[in-house]
Amino acid sequence: MADRELPKKWQQSAKVVKAVQIAFDMDTKLQYSIRRSALDKGISPSEQIRYLLDLPTHTKPKRPRLTVSLSDDDYQQLSERYKIPAEQQLEIKKSVIEELTKFALESEVKK
Structure with a gap:
C-alpha cells in the first residue's frame, strides 16, 4: 500500500488519534x-x-452535555418508574430530562 497524504479535513483528526489520555489519581x-x-x-x-x-x-x-450510560436493565427500571414501555427510549430520555431539570431548578431555589 502506497503512503499517501491524508486529506486536509482528516489531518486534524489524525493528530487527535495520536493523543494519549492520562488519568491523575489525586x-x-x-x-x-x-x-x-x-x-x-x-x-x-x-x-x-x-x-x-x-x-x-x-x-x-464544546456543546455542554451531561452523559450517563444506560443498560437494558436500566431502561427496564426507568420504564417502571415513568410507566413507559422500555422500548420507547426517546420517551424515557424526555422523562429523565424533565426530572433532572426539576432537580436543578429546585436546587437553585434552595441556594
Missing part, C-alpha cells in the same frame, strides 16, 4: 477544586487542566 478535595474551577468557567475539567499547565485550549466551547 485526593478527592484536589479533584473537586479543579472540577469546580472548570465548572465555574464553563469548561471541562480536562480543559481546566490544560489551562493550568499552560497548554493550548479550545477557544470554541
Whole structure:
C-alpha cells in the first residue's frame, strides 16, 4: 500500500488519534477544586487542566452535555418508574430530562 497524504479535513483528526489520555489519581478535595474551577468557567475539567499547565485550549466551547450510560436493565427500571414501555427510549430520555431539570431548578431555589 502506497503512503499517501491524508486529506486536509482528516489531518486534524489524525493528530487527535495520536493523543494519549492520562488519568491523575489525586485526593478527592484536589479533584473537586479543579472540577469546580472548570465548572465555574464553563469548561471541562480536562480543559481546566490544560489551562493550568499552560497548554493550548479550545477557544470554541464544546456543546455542554451531561452523559450517563444506560443498560437494558436500566431502561427496564426507568420504564417502571415513568410507566413507559422500555422500548420507547426517546420517551424515557424526555422523562429523565424533565426530572433532572426539576432537580436543578429546585436546587437553585434552595441556594
